[in-house]
Amino acid sequence: MALLLKIGGWEQIKRETWDYIVSPANWTVWLTIAIKVLVIYAAGRTVTAITRRAVAHMVREREKSPLKFDPRRTNTIGRLIGNVITYTVNFFVIILILSQFGFNLAPILAGAGVLGLAIGFGAQSLVKDVITGFFIIFEDQFAVGDVIQTGANKGTVEEIGIRVTRLRSASGEIHIIPNGLITQVTNFSTHNSLAILDVTVAYDTDLEKAMEITKDTAKEVYHHSDLIVKEPVILGVQAVTNTDVTMRITAECRPNAQPEVIRLLNMELMRSLEQHGLKKIG
Incomplete structure (x- = not known):
């Protein structure tokens, strides 16, 4: 009797599975999901390609301009920005694709929010320094070898880092300034x-x-x-x-x-x- 019940249950499972597979309504649902996934994936790849191409164009323009800092740094930063863009876009693509399959994204987003808060409170100044460093480099605010003044510090730019900038004063002192503190710059080397x-x-x-x-x-x-x-x-x-x-x-x-x-x-x-x-x- 138990064996017959098991066989009957198995047959029912197979019938339900087959009915689910051949159901036109289910095919419509899965086709819709597949189309949405393809659109999301294609959009993600397009955004990544466009933004990476824009970054590459900016790097080429920087190489053509009369900049005095190491061009290898420009290329490194260009690749870094490209990777950050790729990872960010891929993260959102995965989130959107998972949402199409009915996954509960609340725990994932909550975890990302907690991580973001931790970074915001624990490394706020670091993030500010890094972002400011990117803008300094790509906006050509100043370059290595320029004489600038920021705040009370005036000197020749020895190094433009992602986090800090080093100035050498006329008397030889090296001023190490976090990029986030460089809010106003006077550049004495860009014009006659x-x-x-x-x-x-x-x-x-x-x-x-x-x-x-x-x-x-x-x-x-x-x-x-x-x-x-x-x-x-x-x-x-x-x-x-x-x-x-x-x-x-x-x-x-x-x-x-x-x-x-x-x-x-x-x-x-x-x-x-x-x-x-x-x-x-x-």
């Missing part, structure tokens, strides 16, 4: 700069002669120095006192070359004025 020089002579000096000598000397320095990009301009008298007269000169020069240009002009002007019997007193 302007050297401003005041030339002071005694009050009783022949001013026209002094200005002519100053103009000729500045023009000569311009022709012999590759630091000055345009002929210096003599603006005229800047200040007058009971004892002296100050003339002002401006010279457009290469980025961050003002100190060297000012020293060069000072030396040549002092020499020229003395050769003509005049004295530069400031």
